[in-house]
Amino acid sequence: RLETDLKVQHLMDVATDGIYRFQPTNNPVDYPTVIDQLRKQYPAPYGPVQYRNAKGKIVTTKSNVLIGGMYLLLLEKIGNTWQAVASPKLQHYGIPAKLSNADKYAAPGRLNPVRIFGESEVRLISAICGGDITADILDQSNKTIVHREITNTILTADQPTNIGKIIDRNKFPVGNGRILTMVRHILECAGIKIVRGSGS
Numbered sequence: 001r002l003e004t005d006l007k008v009q010h011l012m013d014v015a016t017d018g019i020y021r022f023q024p025t026n027n028p029v030d031y032p033t034v035i036d037q038l039r040k041q042y043p044a045p046y047g048p049v050q051y052r053n054a055k056g057k058i059v060t061t062k063s064n065v066l067i068g069g070m071y072l073l074l075l076e077k078i079g080n081t082w083q084a085v086a087s088p089k090l091q092h093y094g095i096p097a098k099l100s101n102a103d104k105y106a107a108p109g110r111l112n113p114v115r116i117f118g119e120s121e122v123r124l125i126s127a128i129c130g131g132d133i134t135a136d137i138l139d140q141s142n143k144t145i146v147h148r149e150i151t152n153t154i155l156t157a158d159q160p161t162n163i164g165k166i167i168d169r170n171k172f173p174v175g176n177g178r179i180l181t182m183v184r185h186i187l188e189c190a191g192i193k194i195v196r197g198s199g200s
Contacts, residue, residue: 094143149172
């Protein structure tokens, strides 16, 4: 009776906490040897598998199949957690700001959006899609009035995850964002003026 109770308790602990690896640093046997011994003593079941197909027939695979759990780390930048934000915190120039120790706990979530376009990504999208699309995307986060309009569109949309057009470029044309304005001002002080060419 006691042995049965201990087995049941052990199974309950496993069901509650799951199976995890216990790896003390002072183990007398080195871990590569442990792994080899485990593979020999508890070989993975590897062979043909029977399954029911879409028509309801039982099918046996011709090749051997190994079935087991696999941990995957998804690197999709989709922001699908509660802490994800659609609109970043802005600094005094009106461009996305990095959170500091003073304000990173000021809100329930982190007001720090995922970084989709770094320097390499901008070069790639420029080469593939052209300069107009690249300028449009960068203008969305670096122009305060466009940023505000996009946020308003998301908040007032009937289907926030299915918005056909996030910004009306007839009302809010590309250009004159904060960063571009500052660069133009500095260059114009030196007698240099940027003009838009015919090609992108």
